[in-house]
Amino acid sequence: MVENFSTVYIAPCFSENPAGFMENPFSIRVVGVAKRFGDVAAVDHVSLDIRRGEFFSLLGPSGCGKTTLLRMIAGLEEGDAGNIIIDGSDVTRVPAHRRPVNLVFQQFALFPHLNVEKNVAFGLRYKSGGKRDSHKKVSAALDLVRLSGLQHRYPDELSGGQKQRVALARALVLEPRVLLLDEPLGALDQKLRKEMQVELKHLQRRLGITFVFVTHDQEEALTMSDRIAVMNAGKVEQMDSAAEVFEHPSTPFVAEFMGAGNFFTAKVREVDGAIVTVISKAGFETALLAPNAPNYRPGEKVRFVVRPEKLEMSLTEPPPADARARMEVTVEERVYQGVATVWTVRNRAGERIHVYQQNVIHGAGEQFVDMGKAWLCWDPRNAILMREQKA
């Protein structure tokens, strides 16, 4: 009943999509934006386009500039250079309170002197027509985040998850064209976090508005995002769909950050169309599929990456008929994680490698002994070629 009401009431507000918007596929365009704090370039000439209605994540370690960039979009931080364009209009010089975006803060930033209802209604009076039916709008927004009935509680009487929902409702009630979220799940415990991830994703789908989500958790970003921009030291290292960033990291940093730490040093032997043949430092030869193959020159030093779960380990060398690449390793350590076992092994070149093996059957992997020999093999299509240094 309540759910119905909210849907009926919210629908016209949130699904509004004037024709004009459609002509411009970008919700937010960030063009050459830079921001320095003293000697540190927090955001170093970043450009990116965020599409209308997508769930976009800014992913990176702490200090990479993702939060600063988000705050610049919100108007809470003034940039040194570049432009920010929201829905086709340049808002670079527009103060925060006049931007059609809303931010969900990491620590929620609820007003402690106001109860839930007043917190949620806070921004309505600044929106044209916002005060009309404000009571209903607040109820609808609270229904939306499944928090009805707590209107008269004060923030200090709410749990972390409830505060999170109030913060969401407070932003959503204003029907922003873009919702910015600054590590909004960071303050929640693991279980609640998982629930909220799903819920946020549903909410975004249902409302159809653009979400820009800042996180340092790659799994969280992968779970929720349509596209991800991986940031490092103020720059965007890679911007792609979630699967692409995961499967085809374009730089060593992204690969490492996405959990693919198995780097192999090699030298290019020849380039033939899209196929690059390399000789690894460990002595074996393998052919790699690389979309930018013509860029490589024979004799050039390169690296390639294979994700731990793409490696298969066996006691004996696979038969030559097997088309897969292979190398001999020494088993160093085994960590049993229940669902899977993670092995640490080392090849002849001394490169350390992690292998992730699903525990498909009970007792799997018991044949491997510490310091014993084993063979790794993988499909060459799963090896990603990249230059020694960042592009």
Place this chain on the structure above:
Amino acid sequence: MRMKFAAVGMLVMAVLGGCKDKGTASTQPGSAQGARVLNVYCWSEYLPQDVRDAFTAKTGIKVNLTLYESNEMLLDKLQSGVSDFDLVVPSDYTVAILKRQNLVQRIDASKIANWKNLDPRLLGRAYDPKNEYAMPCFWGTTGIGFNRQAVGDIDSWKVLFDEKNAGKILMLKDSRECLAVALKVMGKSINETDPAVLRQAGEMLKNQKRLVKVYNSDDFDQTLGRGDVVLAHGFNGQLAKLVASDRAKFGYTVPKEGATLWIDAFCIPAKAKHVAEAHEFLNYLLDPQVGAQLVNQVSYASGNVAARAGIKPEILNDPSIYPSDEVIKRCEVMADVGDQTTELIDKIWQEVMLK
């Protein structure tokens, strides 16, 4: 005398230049073993340091000085019974109150060789008819200081009740002195005790209040000097200094209706511990040279007639400091009017203040 050197001024001096009197008072310990001491409770300005030092040099008696700002403070201290002063300097009517409450003891004039130097005009006054308890120290009049350029020459209390001086009048913040003004205008004694007359005088003061700019007993001379008022009811000492600074602009008059003659006199508290030293000090102050030195420094008329020879002529001949006999004759000394009248006066004054 009621020359309350402005508390503010005192503190300003303490900060700017260091207040000598206070300095010595605090640096000298109460009674070092064997050493003779004398504890004096006094108005500020009355006993300059060099006079005290000279006494110490001559007799070996250390003088500890503590200051007060009103007769009320003095009364309170002595009534509390915890003070250990050997000499105090109450004003005329306060002497009578202290005497009545047995808070002072007789002075033995036979131990004061210089007693003969006392001005006979100050002796035998109502507060101490037989000169047993008090030795007059400084004396003066209460009158009007005025701005000659604004009000011309004046000679009557009536100017203080004149509409055309509205907002330009300063009155002493002192119930007895203000009532004295009203009583004199009515042709009565300043020591009137008839309740009906006193009430009538009170009504006069209440009606006068809207003409009064401020009631002030501290720096009335400066308030007049700096142009905030043109008529200032006040004690002659401070006003005489102002007049001397610019005789063309300022004047001081003891109105023709008569006025207060105030006498501040030394008394020895009943509980004094150093009575002999107190007598020695009084005798020292009555010495002609010491008396002259004192007057030349503080510019108040002294009860020591023998000192006259050594007083600077500009002080001795200043009528605001040493009034003529004729002026003295029309003045009255304030008397203790008794508890009932004092209570009535307090009540009347409270009404004036509340109006």
Place this chain on the structure above:
Amino acid sequence: MKNGALRTWLQLLPTWLVLGIFFLAPMAIMLGISFREKGPAGTIKPIDDMKQYITKGTFLNNYRESLDPSYAGVYWRSLWLAVATTALCLLIGYPVAYYIAIVANPMRKNLLLAMVAIPFWTSFLIRMGAWKLILETQGVLNTMLGAVGIAPLDMLYTPGAVLTGLVYGELPFMILPLYASLEKMDRTLLEAAADLGAGATSRFFRVTVPQTMSGIIAGIVLVLIPAAGQFVVSDILGGAKGALVGNIIQEGFQRNKPLKSAIAFELTAVVGLMLAVYGLYLHRRRRKEAAL
């Protein structure tokens, strides 16, 4: 167990001693004196017959007298001056505290805080004396006005002069608690408000003010109470009609301690009552909100 109770009691003892000696005991003595009758020349009359003293209501004589209509003018003047002083201190003190806490950089912040505290190094009497020099007919202010061709204004010995002196004297007591509460305010709340569409003015009144309410109340308490009992300022800067309750209490206290004690106690009671009413109002408002 018994030992623990004793220890707790001993730990609290210093607090109670300080409170008792410096706060409760003087108040109790004052209250006691206020029920007595004055004797001659500043003494307190002994009570002859306690029973009669109580049954006949003699002990309330001072309170009866102090509530005489003739006091109304002074009470009213004291009240409005205290309230106006508090309001002006808040109006002036808030922007100052805001600047120091939020706008100024850390170095300047310390300098400014020191400047707020520096006047305390000088006696209050001297500072009031200085104001006299500023406000008097030939004073600093009138000299400056004269330089730009404005005739001297009558400023000294007016209610305005008293108000100026009161505001000047009490201002630091408003600034310091306000500074403390502004300093510890969560600034992200301001960002949240801006993000939700609130402009600078709105942010100030809807976030900053409520967030610093504890500082505001502390400031009001610290200013209102001393302002209501002031007598030095009105004595030095106030004119013939400038007497405040404080002056009435202070002048002639020596000669009528019982009456003056009664007035002093009434003053304490009124201020206490005002604060209690305000506290109750806040409590009610909060409860009303919760009940909605």
